[in-house]
Amino acid sequence: MTPTTLSPSTGEKDQVRPPSPVRRVLEAVGPQNVSLILALIVVVAIFGYLDSNYLSLSNIEVIGQTVTVMGLLAIVQTVVIICGALDISVGSQAGVASVVSAMVFTSADGNPLLGMTAALAFGAVLGVVNGMIIIYGRVNAVVATLATLAAYKGLAQLLSGGRAQGYVLGDDVFVFIARGKIAGIPTMIWIVAVVALAVHLMLKYTDVGRNIYAIGGNDTAARLAGININKYLVAVYALTGIVAALAGIILTARTGSGQPTSGSEGLELKAITAAALGGCALTGGRGAITGTLLAVVLLGALDNGLNVVGVNSFWQNVAQGTLLVIAVVLQQRRAGERRVGLPT
Template sequence: AMAKAGLTNGYLMMLVAIIAGGLVGFLNGTLLTRLHLPHPFVSTLGMKNVLWGLALVVSGNQMLNNFPNEVQWLGKTTFKGFPVSFIIVILIFIFMHIFLTRTAMGRSIYCAGGNLEATRLSGIDTAKVLTFCYTLSGVMAALAGILSIGRSGISNGANAIQPYDTDAIAACIIGGASFTGGKGTMTGTMIGCLIIAVLRNGFALLSISSAWQNIVLGLVIILAVLMDVVRAYMDDKKRRLSTVK
C-alpha cells in the first residue's frame, strides 16, 4: 500500500511490514489460544486467504515496481562477494539457533511442541509460548517477503498465493522436524531449505512444468512424513524395550 501511494522512505516501509507481519502472527496465536480453535490450520489457512484478498485489493491486481532503493538494496547488493540477503539469512539462522537452544523460551517451545498438556502442568504459560511462536513466525514471514521483493524488485498481489508455505513445510519436515511437534533443529531446517532450493532450480533448468514440480514436491513431503512416522515408531519401540529390561 505504501509503495502504491508513492512513499519513498524504504526504512519506514520495511518497519511497517515487519510490524504488520508480527501483528498477523499475534492474531493467529490469539485465535488459537484464546478462542480454542480445533486446529492451527483453521486460523492460519483462513488468514492466508484473507491476506491474499487484501493483497489483491491493495495492489488492484497490478504489478508494483516502484520500491525504494533501501528495499532493493537488500536483495541486489553484495558484500565481500556474498549477497546481502544471504548474509541476513545466515545471521537469522545463528540468532534462531542460539535462541532455541540457549534460552528458556526456546526450551519452552520444544516442550510445548512435544507435550502441550505436560508443559502446562509444569507451570509454563503455554498460551504465551504459542502466541509468541506465531508472532515470531509472522515477523519472519515479513522479513522473507522484504527479501523476496528486494531480489525481484516487484510485487504482485496475485503472487501472494504462491506455494511458499508448502516449500517451507517440506523444508522443515525434510530437515527432521516432526509433525507431532517437539523435534527439529535450525541446522536440519537449513539443510531442508537447501534440498528444496536444489530441487526447484533443477526443475527450472530441466524446464519441468510447475504441475510436475508440485507432484514431485508433494511426494517428497509424503515420504518425509512417512520417515517421521517410522522414526517415531522406532523410538517408541526402543523406549518400551528399555523399560522391559
C-alpha cells in the same frame, strides 16, 4: 584411560573401544542431516552430469538467492512445528507485507525504512491474530491458519487492487537487498543466515527455546511445570508474522514492486516440506534449524536442476509433494506409530 566393562560370561574386565572418528562425525551431524547431505550430493551429481552449467558459480548463486524467501518461511515454520502447531498462512502473510512495504514506500516519498518498518509491524499483527484465534477461539491451528491463508490473500488483493504496487528498484536500500553483496555473498543470503543463526541460538541455548520444545513435546507437562502456553503461542506466531514480513520485503526487492500473490503463492507448502524433511516431527517437540536449512538447499537445488534440464515446471510440485509424503512416512515409522486402518 580406556573405559572398561565387566564381561557377562567371565566376569573379567573388557576394554570398551572408543567410537571411530567417522562415527563421531556422524553422531555430531545427526542421521537426519547425513541423509539430507547424501541426497543433496546425489541431486547435484545428477544435474551436474546432465548440464555442465549447473555447477557454475553463477548458478549456485542463483540457487542461493532463489531459496531465500522459502528459507525464511521454513525457519519460522520450524519453530511453529516444534511448538506443536502449524502455520499455513505464511505465504499470504509475505504477500501482504510485500504490498504494504511498497505502498508505504511510495506514499512516504520513497522512504524505504518507513516502508519496511510498516511491513514488519503489519506482519507482527497478522501473526498475533493467528495466535489469538487459536487460543481464544479454541480453533485447531491447521484450521485457523487455513482460514487466515485465504483471508490474508484477500487482504493483500484488496490493498493492492489485485495488481503489483509501487516501484522500488530506484531506491538504493531495496537495490542493495536485491542485488548487493557483502564479502562476495548476496545480501539476501546474509539475511537468511543471520535469522537462522538467531533462531538456532534461541532454540538451543535459551530457556525460551527449551520451553518451546517442552510445549510441543507434552503441553500438559509444560503447563504443570508453570509454562504459560498461551503467551508462548502468541509470541511464536508473532515471530512468524515478522519473519514472513521480512520475506515479503525481500520479495518486493527482488521483483521491484509489491506483489499480492505472485511469488508468494504455494510458499507455505514449501516451508512445511522443508521443515518436515529437515527432521521436524509434525506432532511437535522435535526439530532443528540446521536440518531445515539443509532441506531448503536440497529443494532449491532440485527445483533449479529441473529448470536447467528443461523439465516441465509442474513436476516441481509433484517432487515437493512426494518429498513431503516420504518425510512424513519416515517420521511415522521411526516413531513406531500404528498405521491408520491396519491392525497393530
